[in-house]
Amino acid sequence: FADGNQNNDASLKGEWKASTCQGCTSWCPVQVYVVNGRAIKVRGNPFSKANHGKICPRPHLALQQLYDPDRVKVPMKRTNPKKGRNEDPQFVPISWEEAIDTITNKMIELRKTGETHKFLVLRGRYSYLNGTIYDAMPKIFGSPNGISHSAICAEAEKFGPYFTEAYWDYRDYDLAETRYVLLWGGDPIASNRQVPHAMNVWGDVMDRAKVAVVDPRLSATASKADEWLPVIPGEDGALAVAIAHVILVEGLWNKEFVGDFVDGVNQFKKGVTIAEDSFVENYTYGLIKWWNLELKDRTPEWAAERSGIPAEQIRRVAIDFAKAAPRAISWLSPGASMQVRGGYIAMATHALNGLVGSVENVGGTLRSASVPVDDKPPAYDNYQDEIAKTNSHKQKIDQRGYKEFPALKKGKSGGGVVTNRTADAILNEDPYDIKVAIGYWNNFAFSAAGADRWEKAFSKLPFFAHITVNPAETTQFADIVLPAAHQLFEKLSFIKNKQNKYSYASLTNRVIEPLWDVKIDETEIPWLIAESLAKKGFPNLFDYYKNEFKDPETGKSPTNGWEFTLYATKMKTKDVWDPTVEKKGDLLKGWDDFVAKGVWNSVEAPYKKHWEDFETKTKKFEFYSETLKEALQHHAEKHQADIDDIMKTTKYLARGEIAFIPHYEEAFRWGDEKEYPFIFFEHRSRLNREARSANTLWYQEFKDADPGDESWDDVAKINPVDGVKLGIKTGDKIKITSPTGSVTCTAKLWEGVRPGTVGKCYGQGHWAYGRIAALDYNKKIARGGNNNEILPADYERLSGSTARHGGTTRVKIEKA
Numbered sequence: 001f002a003d004g005n006q007n008n009d010a011s012l013k014g015e016w017k018a019s020t021c022q023g024c025t026s027w028c029p030v031q032v033y034v035v036n037g038r039a040i041k042v043r044g045n046p047f048s049k050a051n052h053g054k055i056c057p058r059p060h061l062a063l064q065q066l067y068d069p070d071r072v073k074v075p076m077k078r079t080n081p082k083k084g085r086n087e088d089p090q091f092v093p094i095s096w097e098e099a100i101d102t103i104t105n106k107m108i109e110l111r112k113t114g115e116t117h118k119f120l121v122l123r124g125r126y127s128y129l130n131g132t133i134y135d136a137m138p139k140i141f142g143s144p145n146g147i148s149h150s151a152i153c154a155e156a157e158k159f160g161p162y163f164t165e166a167y168w169d170y171r172d173y174d175l176a177e178t179r180y181v182l183l184w185g186g187d188p189i190a191s192n193r194q195v196p197h198a199m200n201v202w203g204d205v206m207d208r209a210k211v212a213v214v215d216p217r218l219s220a221t222a223s224k225a226d227e228w229l230p231v232i233p234g235e236d237g238a239l240a241v242a243i244a245h246v247i248l249v250e251g252l253w254n255k256e257f258v259g260d261f262v263d264g265v266n267q268f269k270k271g272v273t274i275a276e277d278s279f280v281e282n283y284t285y286g287l288i289k290w291w292n293l294e295l296k297d298r299t300p301e302w303a304a305e306r307s308g309i310p311a312e313q314i315r316r317v318a319i320d321f322a323k324a325a326p327r328a329i330s331w332l333s334p335g336a337s338m339q340v341r342g343g344y345i346a347m348a349t350h351a352l353n354g355l356v357g358s359v360e361n362v363g364g365t366l367r368s369a370s371v372p373v374d375d376k377p378p379a380y381d382n383y384q385d386e387i388a389k390t391n392s393h394k395q396k397i398d399q400r401g402y403k404e405f406p407a408l409k410k411g412k413s414g415g416g417v418v419t420n421r422t423a424d425a426i427l428n429e430d431p432y433d434i435k436v437a438i439g440y441w442n443n444f445a446f447s448a449a450g451a452d453r454w455e456k457a458f459s460k461l462p463f464f465a466h467i468t469v470n471p472a473e474t475t476q477f478a479d480i481v482l483p484a485a486h487q488l489f490e491k492l493s494f495i496k497n498k499q500n501k502y503s504y505a506s507l508t509n510r511v512i513e514p515l516w517d518v519k520i521d522e523t524e525i526p527w528l529i530a531e532s533l534a535k536k537g538f539p540n541l542f543d544y545y546k547n548e549f550k551d552p553e554t555g556k557s558p559t560n561g562w563e564f565t566l567y568a569t570k571m572k573t574k575d576v577w578d579p580t581v582e583k584k585g586d587l588l589k590g591w592d593d594f595v596a597k598g599v600w601n602s603v604e605a606p607y608k609k610h611w612e613d614f615e616t617k618t619k620k621f622e623f624y625s626e627t628l629k630e631a632l633q634h635h636a637e638k639h640q641a642d643i644d645d646i647m648k649t650t651k652y653l654a655r656g657e658i659a660f661i662p663h664y665e666e667a668f669r670w671g672d673e674k675e676y677p678f679i680f681f682e683h684r685s686r687l688n689r690e691a692r693s694a695n696t697l698w699y700q701e702f703k704d705a706d707p708g709d710e711s712w713d714d715v716a717k718i719n720p721v722d723g724v725k726l727g728i729k730t731g732d733k734i735k736i737t738s739p740t741g742s743v744t745c746t747a748k749l750w751e752g753v754r755p756g757t758v759g760k761c762y763g764q765g766h767w768a769y770g771r772i773a774a775l776d777y778n779k780k781i782a783r784g785g786n787n788n789e790i791l792p793a794d795y796e797r798l799s800g801s802t803a804r805h806g807g808t809t810r811v812k813i814e815k816a
């Protein structure tokens with residue numbers, strides 16, 4: 001059926017049905033080939049411009065997730081009250097009625113005692129209907145606690161574009177027009193946020209543009225690049241400021257965007273301070289301050305000592321990058337930012353786009369065209385009673401906004417989530433204890449650094465319900481387990497995203513009848529909870545769901561969970577499919593047309609849209625961030641502190657005005673060099689569907705698709721030079737120990753990591769999840785080791801992010 005010919009006899013040939021793959025944050029529109037009610041193949045949605053109607057390898061793995069015999073198939077309850085990794089939960093099947101009844105009994109108790117804020121919803125991956133369960137449910141019930149996974153994902157990355165150009169989001173890139181791509185820990189043909197797009201155009205990109213990859217590992221992209229800069233983990237900041245230094249000294253900044261000296265003569269000379277009024281900036285602010293405070297001494301020779309990259313290579317990359325201006329992309333990824341001192345690396349690497357004028361410019365970094373969907377739940381204030389109003393304004397459980405956790409999302413103290421801190425908050429009952437928790441599409445006992453704290457926190461919770469597809473690590477601590485519909489094949493909802501200059505709205509769809517007794521996490525399950533709460537005397541949530549979600553075509557209110565799902569999806573995407581609504585993009589004929597096509601494409605993202613008014617304090621692209629200064633000032637005042645004190649509390653070295661500019665900071669590392677001689681770093685797999693694909697045969701069989709890795713195994717990649725010193729050979733079983741934990745895995749001697757470092761993929765090390773992911777599911781023996789058991793729970797505190805990169809910890813390696 002490679003031709004996808006739909007004209008032949010449908011009963012024999014089956015049918016292609018549209019949905020969306022949420023295996024990673026690319027969120028690609030796909031089609032599923034359904035024969036006789038079975039999904040048998042996934043391909044790209046040909047109507048989708050963003051991913052060229054193509055997919056990466058991973059939607060194929062989703063088929064094995066769907067038909068995984070280890071799935072949770074019916075609701076279950078725990079019969080062993082003791083919780084812990086070594087306790088068998090002794091789950092037994094129960095009905096949906098009993099499961100929901102048990103949950104709402106616990107919730108009603110909180111209403112009775114006035115402790116509704118002790119109710120918590122933990123969100124992992126999500127669709128744009130998440131507001132019904134993650135926002136409206138706790139807020140109407142009376143809790144502030146909708147806690148998302150965002151800060152274990154990539155929030156530190158957004159810190160860079162926000163505090164330079166007031167854009168708290170990921171960028172898109174104009175790959176078709178670019179002439180230079182400088183990647184900071186990004187591996188776009190294998191991961192990041194536009195995998196099928198990158199895979200499809202990378203050959204052309206390589207023909208037209210130079211590609212330089214800053215990554216401690218020889219990644220898939222690095223192996224084909226013009227330049228590989230195997231940076232010492234966490235020392236990216238040194239490279240970024242040295243590249244900026246070279247661009248200025250060589251006179252290669254973009255005059256149109258940045259401006260020029262009054263007399264037209266370049267005064268940027270190593271070590272020389274410059275008068276601020278000698279330069280007139282156009283769309284930027286603070287260039288000379290940045291130079292005087294930081295850049296003037298940041299030569300390639302200075303950076304070479306810190307980053308481990310030769311000065312000539314730094315100079316060459318800087319010059320080639322800037323000569324391509326403005327068609328030059330400095331592409332920032334979690335690799336360079338999700339580290340203890342990564343906030344300023346995010347700023348420094350993104351500031352390079354400012355220097356070459358590639359911000360929202362041809363061949364540069366882009367924002368997005370708008371998508372006319374509504375991703376917020378309808379207003380719910382009218383459904384909040386007194387308890388709800390009071391309690392939902394209490395301090396959130398994750399300690400955001402504490403002195404130590406500024407979490408400055410969009411410039412607001414405590415504006416962002418501090419996901420990983422929630423475990424400590426639960427354990428220490430600070431700011432209070434949590435009594436009833438529901439987690440969905442998340443697995444923090446596996447996916448969060450310092451995972452053992454989550455095992456303890458989940459064990460401590462008096463009541464925990466997990467909405468899940470597989471019996472994951474987190475599931476093992478649940479009192480009630482609810483089987484979730486698989487996102488790609490069994491769930492109706494929608495997302496919006498961008499790749500390849502196009503923004504889009506795409507439906508996830510129920511393309512087959514589920515084999516098992518599953519329900520949709522974000523709509524059907526909350527509906528049942530609301531209905532049950534109403535029967536027990538708390539009708540507000542149910543009233544809200546019934547009254548505020550209506551079919552936009554018939555005006556009908558939902559009478560069951562499926563109708564609620566359908567009407568919510570139709571309502572929130574109405575402007576996309578309603579032909580009478582004007583918009584910039586595809587014209588669809590109506591809801592049925594949207595379901596059939598599955599995707600709506602925008603026009604291309606505009607260039608230069610914000611040049612006249614970046615929404616920063618100064619309205620300019622800030623090299624000296626007045627926006628960050630104000631945010632830090634506000635946070636400091638809140639805690640009767642000064643900004644230097646906040647810097648110290650958040651583990652930064654900057655003092656004075658350095659805190660407001662992109663600058664170098666030495667990498668922060670756990671562990672003493674003598675005891676722990678190796679810098680540990682990690683990466684993701686091109687087969688990772690976040691941490692949800694390890695129980696598929698194809699994941700294990702093709703694991704060697706990651707450079708240096710081996711099928712059915714979990715290897716730590718060690719440079720052969722170090723192998724000789726340690727007396728360790730490829731295939732040896734080894735134990736890797738950090739100051740906070742150890743894992744065992746297999747040694748692989750490989751030249752793609754630099755001596756003194758050890759690199760390991762994230763994704764293996766499941767001790768639960770299923771019989772393929774775990775080496776022995778019943779005995780809870782992991783296949784390999786979970787990186788989160790050696791990564792300490794540390795943070796990039798200004799954004800609230802968890803540090804997984806930058807060589808956060810040192811380790812020792814021994815034969816196991």
Ligand code: MGD
Nearest residue numbers: 124125153441442443447469470472484486487690691762
């Ligand atoms: P996963 O671990 O992928 O997501 O971390 P989480 O948000 O915790 O979630 C797995 C859970 O979702 C399992 O319980 C599974 O059974 C369930 N599940 C699978 N499919 C579905 C479905 O279709 N619907 C529902 N309802 N449930 C489903 C992700 C987070 O992990 C992220 S975003 C990043 S970027 C981080 N990556 C990362 C890393 O690279 N290294 C290290 N060391 N840690 C990391 N953790 C972070």
Ligand code: MGD
Nearest residue numbers: 024025185191192233234333334335683686688690805806
């Ligand atoms: P990471 O894999 O966290 O982020 O986006 P990615 O860009 O994929 O880090 C990228 C790189 O950082 C790795 O190549 C690693 O070797 C490198 N690195 C480690 N330490 C350092 C360092 O100190 N400096 C530098 N310069 N590099 C370093 C994450 C994005 O990817 C997210 S948030 C999600 S949820 C999606 N998940 C996902 C997936 O699970 N699998 C695949 N294949 N793609 C995915 N895309 C999305």
Ligand code: MO
Nearest residue numbers: 025152153154
């Ligand atoms: Mo993520």
